[in-house]
Amino acid sequence: MKQSIIVYFVQFVLALVLAPLLPGIINRVKAKFAGRHGKPILQTYYDLAKLMRKGEVISRTTTWVFACGPAISLATTLCAIALLPLGGATSPLAFTGDFILAAYLLGMGRFAIMLSALDTGAAFEGMGASREATFSALAEPLFFLILLVLTSVTLDMGHSPYTAFSLSSLFGGQIAGAWLTGRAELLLLPCILFILLLVENCRIPVDDPNTHLELTMIHEAMVLDHSGPNLAMIVYGAALKLWFFAALIAGLLTPALPLWQQAGLRVVIVLLLAVIVGIVESVMARLRMDRVPYLLGGASAMAALALILTQAR
Amino acid sequence: MTLFIITLLILTATSAATALLALLPPTAGSGRAANLLGSCGATAGCLAGLCALAFSPWSETVSLSLPWGLPIGACTLGLDPLSRIFLLPVFGLGLVCSISGGMALRHERPQEHNLAAHWFFYLLLLLGLTLVMAARDAVFFMLSWELMSLAPFFLIDFYDGDRQVRDASWVYLVAAHLGAVALMAFFVLLWQSTGTTSLEVLQGGAVMQGVVRDAGPGVLTALFVLAVLGFGAKVGLGPTHVWLPEAYPAAPIHVSALLSGAMINAGPYGIIRSLGLLAPPGTAPEWWGWALLLIGLGTGVVGILKALGQSNLKRLLAYSSVENMGLIFMGLGAGLIGLSCGNAWIATLGMAGCLMHMLNHAGFKGLLFLCAGEVLYATGTVRMELLGGLQKRLPLLGAFFAIGVASIACLPPLSGFASELVLALSFLDGPNLPGLERQVGLLLALAGLALISGLAIALYTKAYGITFLGEPRTGFAANARPLGWKILWPLALLVMVCIAGGLAAPAFFDLASMTGLAALPMPNDMQAGAAMGQEHARTSLAMVSLVGSIALGLSLAGIILRKRMLKRRKVASMPTWSCGYQGGSPRIQYTDAGFSEPLGKVFAPGMGLKVRLDLDSRLFPERATASVTAPDRLRNGFYTPLFEGIERVCNACKIIQHGKIHLYILYILATVVGLLIWGLSA
Numbered sequence: 001m002k003q004s005i006i007v008y009f010v011q012f013v014l015a016l017v018l019a020p021l022l023p024g025i026i027n028r029v030k031a032k033f034a035g036r037h038g039k040p041i042l043q044t045y046y047d048l049a050k051l052m053r054k055g056e057v058i059s060r061t062t063t064w065v066f067a068c069g070p071a072i073s074l075a076t077t078l079c080a081i082a083l084l085p086l087g088g089a090t091s092p093l094a095f096t097g098d099f100i101l102a103a104y105l106l107g108m109g110r111f112a113i114m115l116s117a118l119d120t121g122a123a124f125e126g127m128g129a130s131r132e133a134t135f136s137a138l139a140e141p142l143f144f145l146i147l148l149v150l151t152s153v154t155l156d157m158g159h160s161p162y163t164a165f166s167l168s169s170l171f172g173g174q175i176a177g178a179w180l181t182g183r184a185e186l187l188l189l190p191c192i193l194f195i196l197l198l199v200e201n202c203r204i205p206v207d208d209p210n211t212h213l214e215l216t217m218i219h220e221a222m223v224l225d226h227s228g229p230n231l232a233m234i235v236y237g238a239a240l241k242l243w244f245f246a247a248l249i250a251g252l253l254t255p256a257l258p259l260w261q262q263a264g265l266r267v268v269i270v271l272l273l274a275v276i277v278g279i280v281e282s283v284m285a286r287l288r289m290d291r292v293p294y295l296l297g298g299a300s301a302m303a304a305l306a307l308i309l310t311q312a313r
Numbered sequence: 314m315t316l317f318i319i320t321l322l323i324l325t326a327t328s329a330a331t332a333l334l335a336l337l338p339p340t341a342g343s344g345r346a347a348n349l350l351g352s353c354g355a356t357a358g359c360l361a362g363l364c365a366l367a368f369s370p371w372s373e374t375v376s377l378s379l380p381w382g383l384p385i386g387a388c389t390l391g392l393d394p395l396s397r398i399f400l401l402p403v404f405g406l407g408l409v410c411s412i413s414g415g416m417a418l419r420h421e422r423p424q425e426h427n428l429a430a431h432w433f434f435y436l437l438l439l440l441g442l443t444l445v446m447a448a449r450d451a452v453f454f455m456l457s458w459e460l461m462s463l464a465p466f467f468l469i470d471f472y473d474g475d476r477q478v479r480d481a482s483w484v485y486l487v488a489a490h491l492g493a494v495a496l497m498a499f500f501v502l503l504w505q506s507t508g509t510t511s512l513e514v515l516q517g518g519a520v521m522q523g524v525v526r527d528a529g530p531g532v533l534t535a536l537f538v539l540a541v542l543g544f545g546a547k548v549g550l551g552p553t554h555v556w557l558p559e560a561y562p563a564a565p566i567h568v569s570a571l572l573s574g575a576m577i578n579a580g581p582y583g584i585i586r587s588l589g590l591l592a593p594p595g596t597a598p599e600w601w602g603w604a605l606l607l608i609g610l611g612t613g614v615v616g617i618l619k620a621l622g623q624s625n626l627k628r629l630l631a632y633s634s635v636e637n638m639g640l641i642f643m644g645l646g647a648g649l650i651g652l653s654c655g656n657a658w659i660a661t662l663g664m665a666g667c668l669m670h671m672l673n674h675a676g677f678k679g680l681l682f683l684c685a686g687e688v689l690y691a692t693g694t695v696r697m698e699l700l701g702g703l704q705k706r707l708p709l710l711g712a713f714f715a716i717g718v719a720s721i722a723c724l725p726p727l728s729g730f731a732s733e734l735v736l737a738l739s740f741l742d743g744p745n746l747p748g749l750e751r752q753v754g755l756l757l758a759l760a761g762l763a764l765i766s767g768l769a770i771a772l773y774t775k776a777y778g779i780t781f782l783g784e785p786r787t788g789f790a791a792n793a794r795p796l797g798w799k800i801l802w803p804l805a806l807l808v809m810v811c812i813a814g815g816l817a818a819p820a821f822f823d824l825a826s827m828t829g830l831a832a833l834p835m836p837n838d839m840q841a842g843a844a845m846g847q848e849h850a851r852t853s854l855a856m857v858s859l860v861g862s863i864a865l866g867l868s869l870a871g872i873i874l875r876k877r878m879l880k881r882r883k884v885a886s887m888p889t890w891s892c893g894y895q896g897g898s899p900r901i902q903y904t905d906a907g908f909s910e911p912l913g914k915v916f917a918p919g920m921g922l923k924v925r926l927d928l929d930s931r932l933f934p935e936r937a938t939a940s941v942t943a944p945d946r947l948r949n950g951f952y953t954p955l956f957e958g959i960e961r962v963c964n965a966c967k968i969i970q971h972g973k974i975h976l977y978i979l980y981i982l983a984t985v986v987g988l989l990i991w992g993l994s995a
Contacts, residue, residue, distance in 0.1 A: 054882070056884050060889075061702070061783060068872055071868050071871030074868075075864050079860055083860070096852070098856070101730075101734070107770055110770070111722065111770055118774070121784040121889055121899060123902060141761070141764040144763035162845070311753050
């Protein structure tokens, strides 16, 4: 028991510390693919340190909503990560139905950022907020479908509703064991979750995080007017969100090993996922805006298929 | 019960007094007196009602019969947990609406509006609502129902100088009566097949069981369908929702708030009550549950999509009421499914989620409607594309609206999330039902719930962001009248309800699940499971408020940290940068139509956006206009042709009605002769 709490805290701190590494890795992979040397892997840390030391430029149009948005978004993302079972150790906050809370906490963070974007009164920011609202509304049922497949598998594996409806039992390591023993439909899930990761974190093929002043951007357009510590919170929050979704995939892929090994394996998988995201971003073009719903719809159809296959057993 | 009778007496007495005042010729003095009397009377009545609910044990069932002059029926009043939980929003929201209505109507000129008559009907509405929830006899129930349905017609018609308002109140009247026809048929059939009008005798379904044994299940099915039609029309269940977005925006705002927060609940109340009459515990046919679940899901999706297309804040809120009723019916459906499949977890949490969401909806929808009313008072319009930047001019109202919006968008830790969590938990146990189609059905319903709540976040980002944030788009917003505590304090009560509904959610859950179990009791073998389910849901809700408080604390810490960091640094205040489009006019801001356009494309069939572009394609274009509207296609494409067809048939019948008396006498003669011949030959 004690050991699992220690493992949990070590992992939690690791997540907080290592999260800004993910964008660095992605950028480095992209640079290698393009034949450049690229920015240092630690670039996000440097950016964060620099932003934290700066003052801010605040638009005269804005109100307290603009000032509070980033803090709320960062806080809710932190709480969502705290609900994850990190390294197979049950979260101390785990309870029946906590994944619903996690999904809505991320929604709350998104809501705060969208409002602070609308608060600037600029056309670009409004556009970003509108697109974010659209794609996240479509991504929400997809996330739930994935979790539904997992809950029905865990219920099938003999859990009672009281224990099954929790991130800690869904991503605690038994699922990987299940797909090794013949539940092939579960192999769909990491792929769908990966699509969800790309959508939720505004990566190519949905959004290009490296563009500026282009009509196609979503997340970057919303935060154009943030600066200084507020921008730092947004950048850090985005990295944490990336970690959250990568950790979900890692939770699906790691089998129930001894605690420390599982913990280590998860971190490795998360970092590997960053590499894969980098590869995807290098070899793919961004989709046209009106194609993204098809991507999400296709992923939802796959998830529904997995659900039916799971139930039909 | 004594306090409850006192409540009824206060409401009756003040309505009689305002009726007398209404007969006087309107002067400034009598108008002010009527306003004071009406609002104080309604407030006192609601306070007494709240005391009546607070000072009696919740699970107690009492009833009282009074002398009654009619040949059938009886004047029986009763209070049980189900009545109590539905009276809570009536009195609670009624209190707030009465106070803020009194304050809002102070500025109306008595020459234009007869305030005494307005308050008379307002008090009648409150009285009717109270009696509907307390009536224990079918005839008495129908009388109260009519009282409750008729009074809003005169309330909606307050600004009767406006043609649209007159239309809206007319549509309301028609819809209310078509619903009442179904209800009348329901109660007559119930009376005919059971031989009693007393709801207390029928409660528990034992009487109906005998009828079904004799007459077959056809009666039961007919009763269920009639109940869904009749009560569903009051709720705005799709496809009968078309009157709702017409009526609510037309009414004065304290009336819309009361209608959408309290009167709409008469629908779920009626359905739950009649389910308790129709079948003994746990024997209701399963398809009832599925029907309610599917209707609820459809209503929810249609409601939220139509709401996304609106640019009038009040219409948007009205459509969102449709959506919330959809969620309530989904919970009820799940509860029934759980009951008939013997799954205690789904049954308990479905019913509890339904009732909890009903309570929470009364809180946040009342708050949002009243806020919209203050926006109208301060600026003169509720069209979002004309507003913007109100947060700076009306900071307190903006904060209230933000809290209401966050709770209706189901964001933790506020009230909407708590009830949605309970609903979702109920659906989640789908895999434990027997049969693939049931399992997948319930789980896909949960995915539908997720879609609705995702769209709700988009909707309310738009409602708050476009109305309150950014730069004022027109003079309406720029010259907004300031509003202070003096006007806004009643709204603070509802804000507290929104916050308490989230942070004190376990208490709300206890109330709701207890009531649910009392209203649709479970067979004995399920009760242990129900207790376990309650225990776990309560723990979950407690954890939600814990995590929510942590999130709030962390947010506050982040805000304070940033403030301290910026204290000794340079903070420049500049125009919005936005990639160098500095100093642009507020006209380049995103509007509500622009905000929902991408979703409008994805959900084109559901949302039905109509875009009219008037572009100038010459080299030096002059003025161009674009307008985006979301007309209700069901109304334009189905109801209007239907009623026009009926009108045409009626007009065709006018040939025989021409006012010539001698011909009418000929009709009578012909009929008599015809009957004679028929009688002879038979």
